Amino acid sequence: MDALDRERKARRTVKGKVGGGLKTPPRHSPRGGQAGERSLSCAVPPWQMEYFGTIGIGTPPQQFTVIFDTGSSNLWVPSVYCKSPACTNHKRFNPQASSTYQATNNPVSIAYGTGSMTGILGYDTVQVGGVSDTNQIFGLSETEPGSFLYYAPFDGILGLAYPQISASGATPVFDNMWNEGLVSQDLFSVYLSGNDQSGSVVMFGGIDSSYYTGNLNWIPVSVEGYWQISVDSITMNGQSIACNGGCQAIVDTGTSLLTGPSNAIANIQSDIGASQNSYGQMGISCSAISNLPDIVFTINGNEYPLPPSAYILQSQQGCISGLQGMNLPTASGELWILGDVFIRQYFAVFDRANNQVGLAPVA
Structure with missing residues (x-):
């Protein structure tokens, strides 16, 4: 799928299933969407406290579990440059293993309510819900101090807030998806399942009224x-x-x-x-x-x-x-x-x- 050649009229809805609590492999969901949509799902535990899903970064894609976070704007994952315990306890991105990675010398530092990271910015292809978001800027963590991220059941964070609050001015994933013509509407929607259910969804470019x-x-x-x-x-x-x-x-x-x-x-x-x-x-x-x-x-x-x-x-x-x-x-x-x-x-x-x-x- 070549995003650079995609006409805006060919944009579609990208639906990614979101799970939580258990790092199970993504599987095809029995609940479908519109024609051409692809869905991923992960198991959800009885007591849901965090929601996350799987993305791929690089060529070939390296898989990471991320929180889809409307309260921040940056995408970042741990990198092989990071020696913090929180990094070594999670999957780490290896730039040398990706043929499409482009390095920068630009630093990034992000603080959250319960954790923080510092690192560098780079560009690569990011796969979300079966769609390839090319030339996406993201953070490669070099430090992740503290214990919160060490115990976190996710590797990194995919921010979905406005670019105005993006650290180091990095273009958020959804903005890049829209600019590349990958989604049909300039919006996304979220359904979070209840405590005893599964099938949470983040849908890029569409709204599913069945939810x-x-x-x-x-x-x-x-x-x-x-x-x-x-x-x-x-x-x-x-x-x-x-x-x-x-x-x-x-x-x-x-x-x-x-x-x-x-x-x-x-x-x-x-x-x-x-x-x-x-x-x-x-x-x-x-x-x-x-x-x-x-x-x-x-x-x-x-x-x-x-x-x-x-x-x-x-x-x-x-x-x-x-x-x-x-x-x-x-x-x-x-x-x-x-x-x-x-x-x-x-x-x-x-x-x-x-x-x-x-x-x-x-x-």
Whole structure:
């Protein structure tokens, strides 16, 4: 498939199945899409905390497991130049084993909420969902300090936010796919499966209505960088619990939990009866879930209820709150992160052409 010769009219939807928790080989999914689509899937564990899929980099392709992260913009994977324990515990890209790799001397440094990396930038062909994204810039890590990435069930990160926040000005993968004519629409969509299901999907260039019910509600992006939107209010039992006068939120597939200002989250934890357990998590009695209220986000005039079955995470070991406190103030008010706890309830479309996010209840 030669992307340079592809006419825009020949663009298509690229569907990649996303799994989590188990590093199983990709397999063809029985759930198909439109004609010509290819799907990949990985097994999903009973208690989903992270979602990731497989991509290939180089010629021949070297396989990596990555998080598809709408909260960052860079693609990077560990490299053979990295000697950090986090790198040696994962797959590492070897530039000398790729006939299409192009080196640069440009450094890259990225910090996340729970980890960081430094390295160099290079160019190569990236395969996502069976489509070859040629001449894609990406990071090759040289250091990955700390323990978080050491234990991570993924090798690297594929960022899907705006290029404005890309470290070292690197062109994000989706931007490059669009520029090369590889996708039919300048948007992508995400379906994250529930705790006891499989088949999460990131679809580049298309929307599959079988994954949601009703109509998509469109929300303007308030700041182009993250997928940031304005929230009208946050309530429980009809009473305001945060976001008085409005606030901001980021729709972020790379954050597992629902994140908000520390004081607001502490009040909610108290209201739902969550208390810190011996592991430092906010535990709650599983029997209490049926009596807890929804957390209702009103966004662009529409209500998005988050039921207790969504914001309480259940496993055989017990139940914990899926909320976490973190103070991230902005010029437009307090900031919330609508992570996987939220996105599992709402099919999400990230529309770059119109700078908007579409949300609809999952099917």
